[in-house]
Amino acid sequence: MLSKKTQYAFHALIHLAENADKGPILISEIAQEKSISIKFLENILLELKNAGILGSKKGKGGGYYLLKPPKEIPLAKIIRLLDGAIALLPCVSLNYYERCENCRDEAVCGLNDVMGKVRDASLKILETKTLKDILTRD
Amino acid sequence: MLSKKTQYAFHALIHLAENADKGPILISEIAQEKSISIKFLENILLELKNAGILGSKKGKGGGYYLLKPPKEIPLAKIIRLLDGAIALLPCVSLNYYERCENCRDEAVCGLNDVMGKVRDASLKILETKTLKDILTRD
DNA sequence: CATAAAACCTATAAAAAAGATAGACTGTTT
DNA sequence: AAACAGTCTATCTTTTTTATAGGTTTTATG
Numbered sequence: 001m002l003s004k005k006t007q008y009a010f011h012a013l014i015h016l017a018e019n020a021d022k023g024p025i026l027i028s029e030i031a032q033e034k035s036i037s038i039k040f041l042e043n044i045l046l047e048l049k050n051a052g053i054l055g056s057k058k059g060k061g062g063g064y065y066l067l068k069p070p071k072e073i074p075l076a077k078i079i080r081l082l083d084g085a086i087a088l089l090p091c092v093s094l095n096y097y098e099r100c101e102n103c104r105d106e107a108v109c110g111l112n113d114v115m116g117k118v119r120d121a122s123l124k125i126l127e128t129k130t131l132k133d134i135l136t137r138d
Numbered sequence: 139m140l141s142k143k144t145q146y147a148f149h150a151l152i153h154l155a156e157n158a159d160k161g162p163i164l165i166s167e168i169a170q171e172k173s174i175s176i177k178f179l180e181n182i183l184l185e186l187k188n189a190g191i192l193g194s195k196k197g198k199g200g201g202y203y204l205l206k207p208p209k210e211i212p213l214a215k216i217i218r219l220l221d222g223a224i225a226l227l228p229c230v231s232l233n234y235y236e237r238c239e240n241c242r243d244e245a246v247c248g249l250n251d252v253m254g255k256v257r258d259a260s261l262k263i264l265e266t267k268t269l270k271d272i273l274t275r276d
Numbered sequence: 277c278a279t280a281a282a283a284c285c286t287a288t289a290a291a292a293a294a295g296a297t298a299g300a301c302t303g304t305t306t
Numbered sequence: 307a308a309a310c311a312g313t314c315t316a317t318c319t320t321t322t323t324t325a326t327a328g329g330t331t332t333t334a335t336g
Contacts, residue, residue: 003322003324007240008240010249014249039325042283045283046284057283058281058283058284059280059281059282059332059334061281063282085139089139089145090139102145103172108274109274110274111152113272114263114267118264121260125256125259133248134251135248136248141293141294141295142294143294164311165312166311175295175296177298178297184313184314195312196302196312196313198304198309199304199311202312278335279334280335281333282332282334283330283331285331288325289325291323292323293321293322294321295318295321296317296319296320297317298316300313300314302311303312304310304312306309
């Protein structure tokens with residue numbers, strides 16, 4: 001299950017994408033629109049900014065905005081940034097690998113094998129689907 | 139990411155399946171073999187028993203054993219039992235559904251749509267692959 | 277230049293979940 | 307009767323998640 005943090009990030013990004021023509025968007029506007037605690041959202045947007053996904057502007061008329069078009073932001077990138085691994089086991093994670101402590105030999109572990117397939121199936125979607133694909137359907 | 143509880147459960151089930159011919163297996167044997175805290179494992183095996191996956195026998199010569207052949211135990215069943223939802227969002231979970239609090243209308247939410255596809259892709263594997271498929275390859 | 281607006285930053289707190297442990301109880305075998 | 311091994315319930319510790327607080331910096335504008 002994705003954390004609230006990641007879920008909020010998706011909703012915030014959706015709002016930013018759908019209002020990209022209106023210039024910088026206030027944190028407070030997103031918070032209200034999506035029912036997210038403003039202070040919590042602040043931290044999340046900051047992380048997205050530090051990761052190079054969002055830009056910001058201070059002072060009057062300031063706010064946050066996307067630095068790239070929505071179709072260039074894969075969903076996997078957001079999940080990995082805020083939640084970490086996408087794989088179900090540390091020993092099959094591409095970006096957050098950790099050795100399995102309970103099995104003698106990963107090369108021979110059948111769990112490793114199946115969970116690798118689950119990871120691949122998920123990534124096939126999460127790395128090709130982008131912010132553009134989750135905008136409100138109308 | 140699967141919890142330790144679920145990971146331990148898989149390793150324990152693998153051990154039980156691979157030693158099914160030896161009669162009931164001691165908790166302590168599994169714990170030692172797989173480097174799992176014996177008391178923690180105790181709780182996990184009990185849950186598996188209460189869910190009808192394992193049988194047990196008390197007293198000397200007792201222990202745990204599988205109630206069904208490994209190929210009739212889908213991995214999804216174990217995960218749902220010990221970890222809950224397999225889906226990435228509550229609003230696309232088949233077994234643990236919860237309404238999305240941050241979006242106006244799920245029917246029109248693009249996130250809902252994509253995450254549903256991720257769920258389907260994962261389930262396609264986790265519901266068809268069974269305990270038999272994760273036994274040690276030799 | 278003063279003021280207000282709005283993001284930035286760091287720290288901390290509160291709540292929930294995960295992971296682990298303790299000890300007494302029940303049933304079984306010999 | 308004694309030893310064995312699972313059962314049950316409660317508690318504890320640690321970690322992670324979620325949320326809040328409050329001051330700092332930057333920018334626009336009158």
